[in-house]
Amino acid sequence: MPDRPESEIPPAVELRNIDKSFYGVFANADVDFSLARGEVHALLGENGAGKSTLCSVIAGLYRPDSGDMLLDGKPTVFKSPKDALAAGVGMVYQHFRLISNLTVAENIALGNPEVGLRLSQSELEADAKELGERYDFPVDPTARIWQLSVGQQQRVEILKLLYRDARILILDEPTAVLTPQEGEALFRAMRILAGEGRSLIFVSHKLHEVKAVSDRVTVLREGRVVGAAETADAEPRDLARMMVGKDLVLPTRAPNESIGEPVLVVKDLVVEDDRGLDAVDGLSITVNAGEIVGIAGVSGNGQRELAQGIVGLMKVKSGSVHLSGSDVTSLSVLRKIKLGIAYVPQSRLGMGLAPGLDTDDNLALKQYREPPFSKGPMLSAKAFQTKAAELIEAFDVRGVRPGLPIRLLSGGNLQKALIAREVTQDHCVMIARSPTRGLDVGATATVRDELLAERDRGIAVLLISQDLDELLALSDRLLVIYEGQIAGDMPASEATAERLGLLMAGQREDQSA
Amino acid sequence: MSRRFIVEPRGLAPWWLKLLIPIGSVIAALALGALFLAITGNDWVEVYTKMADTAFGSGRGFAETLVSSTPLILTGVAAAIAFKMLVWNIGGEGQLMFGAIAAAGVGIWLSSSTPAVIAVIAVVLAGAVGGAFWASLAAVPKVYLGTNEIITTLMLNFIALNLMQYLVLGSFSPWRDPEATQFPQGRPIIDNARLPEFFHRLDWGLFIAIAVAIVAWFVISKTRSGFEYRIVGDSFDTARYVGIKVPRKVLSVFLASGAAAGLAGSILVVGILGKMDPRSLDLGLGFTGIIVAALARLNPIAIIPVAILMGALNNAGPALQSIGVPSATVKILQGAILIFAVAGEFLIMNRIKRPKRVADDVPAEAEVSSA
Numbered sequence: 001m002p003d004r005p006e007s008e009i010p011p012a013v014e015l016r017n018i019d020k021s022f023y024g025v026f027a028n029a030d031v032d033f034s035l036a037r038g039e040v041h042a043l044l045g046e047n048g049a050g051k052s053t054l055c056s057v058i059a060g061l062y063r064p065d066s067g068d069m070l071l072d073g074k075p076t077v078f079k080s081p082k083d084a085l086a087a088g089v090g091m092v093y094q095h096f097r098l099i100s101n102l103t104v105a106e107n108i109a110l111g112n113p114e115v116g117l118r119l120s121q122s123e124l125e126a127d128a129k130e131l132g133e134r135y136d137f138p139v140d141p142t143a144r145i146w147q148l149s150v151g152q153q154q155r156v157e158i159l160k161l162l163y164r165d166a167r168i169l170i171l172d173e174p175t176a177v178l179t180p181q182e183g184e185a186l187f188r189a190m191r192i193l194a195g196e197g198r199s200l201i202f203v204s205h206k207l208h209e210v211k212a213v214s215d216r217v218t219v220l221r222e223g224r225v226v227g228a229a230e231t232a233d234a235e236p237r238d239l240a241r242m243m244v245g246k247d248l249v250l251p252t253r254a255p256n257e258s259i260g261e262p263v264l265v266v267k268d269l270v271v272e273d274d275r276g277l278d279a280v281d282g283l284s285i286t287v288n289a290g291e292i293v294g295i296a297g298v299s300g301n302g303q304r305e306l307a308q309g310i311v312g313l314m315k316v317k318s319g320s321v322h323l324s325g326s327d328v329t330s331l332s333v334l335r336k337i338k339l340g341i342a343y344v345p346q347s348r349l350g351m352g353l354a355p356g357l358d359t360d361d362n363l364a365l366k367q368y369r370e371p372p373f374s375k376g377p378m379l380s381a382k383a384f385q386t387k388a389a390e391l392i393e394a395f396d397v398r399g400v401r402p403g404l405p406i407r408l409l410s411g412g413n414l415q416k417a418l419i420a421r422e423v424t425q426d427h428c429v430m431i432a433r434s435p436t437r438g439l440d441v442g443a444t445a446t447v448r449d450e451l452l453a454e455r456d457r458g459i460a461v462l463l464i465s466q467d468l469d470e471l472l473a474l475s476d477r478l479l480v481i482y483e484g485q486i487a488g489d490m491p492a493s494e495a496t497a498e499r500l501g502l503l504m505a506g507q508r509e510d511q512s513a
Numbered sequence: 514m515s516r517r518f519i520v521e522p523r524g525l526a527p528w529w530l531k532l533l534i535p536i537g538s539v540i541a542a543l544a545l546g547a548l549f550l551a552i553t554g555n556d557w558v559e560v561y562t563k564m565a566d567t568a569f570g571s572g573r574g575f576a577e578t579l580v581s582s583t584p585l586i587l588t589g590v591a592a593a594i595a596f597k598m599l600v601w602n603i604g605g606e607g608q609l610m611f612g613a614i615a616a617a618g619v620g621i622w623l624s625s626s627t628p629a630v631i632a633v634i635a636v637v638l639a640g641a642v643g644g645a646f647w648a649s650l651a652a653v654p655k656v657y658l659g660t661n662e663i664i665t666t667l668m669l670n671f672i673a674l675n676l677m678q679y680l681v682l683g684s685f686s687p688w689r690d691p692e693a694t695q696f697p698q699g700r701p702i703i704d705n706a707r708l709p710e711f712f713h714r715l716d717w718g719l720f721i722a723i724a725v726a727i728v729a730w731f732v733i734s735k736t737r738s739g740f741e742y743r744i745v746g747d748s749f750d751t752a753r754y755v756g757i758k759v760p761r762k763v764l765s766v767f768l769a770s771g772a773a774a775g776l777a778g779s780i781l782v783v784g785i786l787g788k789m790d791p792r793s794l795d796l797g798l799g800f801t802g803i804i805v806a807a808l809a810r811l812n813p814i815a816i817i818p819v820a821i822l823m824g825a826l827n828n829a830g831p832a833l834q835s836i837g838v839p840s841a842t843v844k845i846l847q848g849a850i851l852i853f854a855v856a857g858e859f860l861i862m863n864r865i866k867r868p869k870r871v872a873d874d875v876p877a878e879a880e881v882s883s884a
Contacts, residue, residue: 313753334756343754351754354747365744365755374737404525 588802612775644775
């Protein structure tokens with residue numbers, strides 16, 4: 001029916017008033033969305049905007065609380081992802097669903113109802129090879145998954161869906177794990193797929209990717225659709241503003257008058273991530289005494305590697321870290337602690353605290369090697385108790401009982417304990433990652449006050465966060481990290497939603513003018 | 514779809530519960546054993562009386578119980594300190610055997626005029642070093658290459674067993690007694706290296722074992738190094754974050770675990786055996802040590818009474834033959850105790866409550882995520 005006017009073809013997928021909440025918190029609210037045939041439709045939004053939830057609803061992993069889904073104009077309810085795949089809707093999740101000991105061909109056959117009891121390896125392999133070639137997406141069908149790079153594994157996930165002849169492919173942040181070259185190859189394959197009349201949903205934080213590959217774009221914020229447009233007509237600055245949203249509240253506090261000498265100087269730092277890619281890629285920052293430098297950015301742009309590279313938990317590949325003038329680049333974690341680097345990691349129970357030990361033990365984690373906690377090889381239980389009692393009182397940590405594993409405290413109390421320990425040790429630099437994430441209002445205020453007090457004491461504070469409100473409320477200077485580099489540097493008072501949004505989404509300042 | 518019970522993690526288990534669960538496990542296992550005995554047509558009262566009498570009824574019997582317990586204390590400590598650090602050393606068996614090989618080797622090689630104090634210390638330490646060496650074959654690849662120690666330590670058990678058997682039964686090595694012409698036997702170690710007996714067959718090895726358990730407890734709970742072990746055992750990432758060198762800690766606890774198991778081997782050699790006797794060293798003492806450690810909830814002090822209980826069962830087993838009950842009955846009891854103890858662990862970690870009201874508080878999520 002090539003002559004039929006376009007308007008009469010129902011969209012491949014249409015969502016009407018989709019609501020989805022988790023334990024009373026809306027992840028999607030009143031979402032309308034439509035995906036035309038043969039289009040690549042980008043979903044753009046910050047962390048936690050509800051993109052993944054929306055994808056999971058379409059792919060049958062979640063059932064919406066209310067609202068309708070229409071597939072080719074027909075109301076549809078998927079009971080499971082299997083159901084969805086049978087109807088031609090498949091999703092490539094951020095975490096792959098592959099069996100690492102099986103071959104590519106076997107993974108592709110897995111769960112396919114058309115593959116009977118008998119497996120013909122050679123047929124499977126030929127099919128897989130042929131599919132890969134058709135989409136300019138070559139993978140060795142006899143290779144085992146564990147032998148493949150992450151990018152190749154992603155191809156297998158996509159081929160799995162194509163083998164089932166999925167007409168609607170949902171790719172949840174596919175480029176987050178890819179090198180730029182692999183990303184290019186993915187985009188080529190996506191265009192071929194769209195050219196065949198398949199529809200693709202492409203989730204991303206990055207404006208240039210959205211621009212490069214999509215036909216239409218829908219922007220989500222806080223679970224709601226805040227805008228949709230033809231990609232060609234969309235101005236990056238408009239998209240950025242929509243993404244970041246609300247008018248930013250500029251800080252009311254007085255900037256610190258007495259900013260001192262440079263304390264933490266990071267120069268041309270390169271740190272590899274777990275996959276061996278340069279996650280921090282030639283980054284330089286200076287943090288002065290009595291200054292809070294905030295680093296904004298979408299997560300996964302090198303924040304973890306930056307913090308862990310500075311404190312010594314990850315190896316620095318090149319570049320340098322200086323502390324008050326002396327080179328500390330490759331010193332051990334312990335040496336850096338002793339030289340005065342305090343660190344509040346993002347994961348309280350995963351790294352900052354020992355979840356199974358009690359509060360007394362946890363409050364001494366950084367100082368137990370020194371007197372009065374240690375006397376020779378022995379520990380003084382008394383010193384542990386005295387110090388803990390002091391900090392618990394001063395920082396109002398509640399729910400503590402002797403012997404009670406600290407993991408049983410609430411998130412706010414955990415963070416207060418962690419901050420109490422870090423700010424009361426001798427230090428000149430404080431590195432804090434998302435220090436108020438998941439905290440209630442009271443605990444958030446305590447943590448923020450402590451960081452401001454740090455600044456007033458003349459500590460150099462590096463605050464790495466995804467929370468723009470927090471960054472604006474605390475920072476003297478605001479930097480944006482993008483793909484391991486500093487994309488922008490401004491006084492906090494000059495930050496605007498549009499400017500930050502563009503920088504966080506990968507638009508350089510000069511391009512957006 | 515309302516749930517009849519709610520299981521929730523318990524913060525702090527009261528002390529009496531920590532005591533009640535192991536004791537309850539033993540009672541439950543005995544009850545199950547009684548049922549089994551009754552079904553198979555035995556008089557369970559008679560069997561249990563016989564067991565109690567054999568293990569505790571006389572000075573000689575109690576001495577034998579303690580003799581059986583001594584290596585279990587050491588293999589129990591070996592398992593407990595490793596498991597506490599999430600090092601799954603199940604090679605206590607092989608480390609014990611290689612400890613015995615090393616100890617007997619030194620005990621045979623030493624000149625018979627070596628002073629007793631020096632000879633005993635040398636042979637006992639040789640066992641610890643041998644056990645640590647055998648553990649290192651699994652520990653070094655684990656720490657530096659990331660191999661799975663469950664598999665490597667288990668395989669090394671078989672290698673140690675075959676090596677031990679080869680040295681005495683399969684070759685004319687220095688470990689084999691040249692004078693035993695009828696059936697191959699281990700060559701006796703020098704007399705000066707033997708530990709004296711002081712109560713029937715019981716020797717000073719018991720006190721060495723108890724001392725090791727106490728030292729292990731003391732180091733873990735009172736010293737700086739033990740604090741670091743506890744941090745590493747709780748979270749590798751946190752340990753790294755506070756500046757502890759995790760690989761080194763894991764390696765050292767693995768070697769210490771092997772040394773404790775190897776010590777069990779050397780104490781048997783310098784004590785009741787007096788030689789490397791492959792049959793008497795192949796009793797599954799390393800594996801029973803794992804049961805001991807689990808039942809003692811990895812607490813080195815609690816290992817002492819638990820090992821005595823397990824030793825009593827081991828000691829009582831053979832006596833059951835005389836009343837026509839298979840000695841393997843005690844293995845059933847030991848296994849049942851472990852199962853009940855592991856199940857009881859769940860009650861220590863969690864509390865089970867009846868919900869106050871059957872409200873519709875289960876979010877729709879639960880349904881979806883379970884699908």
